[in-house]
Amino acid sequence: MGIIQDIATIPLFRGLPDKHLEDLAMIVVDQVFQRGQVIFSEGDDGNGFFVAITGRVKIYKMSPDGKEQILHIFEPGEPFGEVPVFTGQQFPANAEAMKECRLYFFPRDSFVHLIKKNPSLALNMLAILSKRLRRFTMLVENLSLKEVPGRLAAYLLYLSDKGEGARDLELSITKGQLASLLGTIPETLSRILGKMSGQGLIETEGPKIKILDPRGLEDLAEWGHL
Amino acid sequence: MGIIQDIATIPLFRGLPDKHLEDLAMIVVDQVFQRGQVIFSEGDDGNGFFVAITGRVKIYKMSPDGKEQILHIFEPGEPFGEVPVFTGQQFPANAEAMKECRLYFFPRDSFVHLIKKNPSLALNMLAILSKRLRRFTMLVENLSLKEVPGRLAAYLLYLSDKGEGARDLELSITKGQLASLLGTIPETLSRILGKMSGQGLIETEGPKIKILDPRGLEDLAEWGHL
DNA sequence: CGTGGCCTTGATAAAGTTCAAGAGCCGTGG
DNA sequence: CCACGGCTCTTGAACTTTATCAAGGCCACG
Structure with missing residues (x-):
């Protein structure tokens, strides 16, 4: 019960007539995955796509020697696996x-x-893929043009913006995952967090990070050094 | 003269009824850009998108200190700037x-x-954006998970595949641009080309590169070392 | 024949990774 | 209630990869 309501709250399906929401409800398959469970692997055939209703999903690549690069983390309401x-x-x-x-x-x-049969659904999907391309553009820029402190600063500012400018952040992922998201390893991230604390840019305590000097972080994100 | 024919050959518009091709011909603006001319800049408002008819276009990011990362090179028939x-x-x-x-x-x-009004146009565009996401995924993987020799090997194999398995390649871009495409600088690229020649993987002469050991390159692209 | 672009080469330095070890935390089970 | 094992995080030292800086070669074009 509530499938149609769930579907109606998904941004991808915003603006769809009820009739089409019902059609969607007919074809949807409800699935539950446990923490750590693989949803799909690179190279699998994709006969459809997913939308997260609850939980959190990471999309990632692995190198042969085990390093992981997280491409994206999806929260409820976001579709993935459409490619x-x-x-x-x-x-x-x-x-x-x-x-x-x-x-x-x-x-x-x-x-x-x-x-x-539904152009507005197509346009919604085009908008979502376009936004994803924009994000990838930023990811490539970060990986290629910035070094790790700059990427971290940019990420912290992104979190701050998402929280309406909050200075007190709390990581919702482990630092190891954050390292993978930033294209580095936990050791390096740890050192850089330490360095940034030493410079008075931030203050860390476990998963809590307090931004002390937003301007300093902006300079770092932009220029790669203080 | 010829505009409709030009439009009809663009993959994006494949399968469109003549009537819609005519509509497109009505709204299209024909533009010519000289070598080195900026078509648009990051941050500009995009009121439309482009399709290359002749020539070659690079999409790139710049760091504040001048390093360039090429995101994509578009050849005739390909649309860009749709985001x-x-x-x-x-x-x-x-x-x-x-x-x-x-x-x-x-x-x-x-x-x-x-x-x-035209679902197949929407699906064509969705396919193009999806392919671009796939390419970005590979770019991120290369930048984050491989070092430069691996990226170069992957690129050479890609060129070889595109040329139906040809062993004799000819770069259509300068080595400096190739460096920017691979996320490195000309000096590093030059050294690595030299090293790969020394190991008997390839042979270079100006813009011509002959692949001597495809298997060796595959190992390099996959594992990051021979 | 000189000039500018592009490429190569060498020496040096910076950034990040690897390897190894240890600290803090937490849930489980004795 | 405490001890153990597992997991995450941190720190140090050596090493690798790549960027930077500087100089010189090659070549096409005027």
Whole structure:
């Protein structure tokens, strides 16, 4: 019960007529994944895509020697795994539940059929993919053009912005995961957090980080040094 | 003369009825850019997108201290600059003509209008954006998980595949640009090309690169060392 | 023939990774 | 209630990779 309501709250489906929401409810598959469970792996055939209803999902790549790069972390309401739906190929990366997740799975054919009949659904999906391209652009910029302190500063400011400018942040992921998100390793992240504390930019206590000098962080994010 | 034919050959518009091709021809703006000319800059408002008809276009990011990361190089037939069309924001990166280019510009509103009436156009665009996401995934993987020799090996194999397995490659861009594409600098690229020659993997002569040991390159691309 | 662009090479320095060890934390079970 | 094992995080030292700085070579074009 409540599937239609759940679907209606997904931004991707905003503005859809009730009739189409019902159609979606007919084709959706409700799935639950446990923390640490693999949702799909790079190279698997993708016969549809997912929307997170509860929980948190990471999309990541692995190098042969075990280093992980997180590409994205999806929260409730966000769709993922759409790429093969439209290219007809395999998933380009892996997906894993970071905690217990409830996911809605939308099979490819039914969804494409629906898109053909509903331009606003197509435009919603185009907007989502475009936003994702924008994020990837930033990720590439960070990885290639900034060094780790700059990436970390940018991430902290991003968190602060998301929390309406809050100075007191609390990491919702472990520092190890944060390292993987920033394209580095826990040791390096740890050292840089220490250095930034020493310079009076931030204050850390476990998963809590207090921003002491937002301007200093901005300079760091922009220029790569203080 | 010829505009409709040009438009009809663009993969994005494949399968469109003639009537819609004519509509497109009505809204398109034909533009020419000289080598080195800026097409748009990061932060500019995007009121439409481009399709390359002739020439070559690079999409890139710059760091404050001048290092460049090429995100993409577009050849004739490929659309670019679509992100702001669907998110309503600014261009996330810069675009510059690498040689004299003829571009078709499609204004946003007319195009969105057309998409609403034509699901197959929407699906074509979704496929293109999805492919681009896939490419970005590979770029991130390369930048974060591989070191420069691995990236170079992967790029050479990609060129070889594109040329139906050809062993004799010819770079269509300068080595400096290749360095920027691989997320490094010309000096480093030069050294690594030298090292790879010394190991008998390739043979270089100016812009020509001959692949001597494809298996060796695959190992390098996969594992980061021979 | 000189000038500017592009590429190469060498010496040096910086940033990040690896390896190793240890500290803090927490849930489980004796 | 406390001890143990596992996990995350931190710190140190050596090492690797890459960037930086500087200089010189090659080549096309005027």
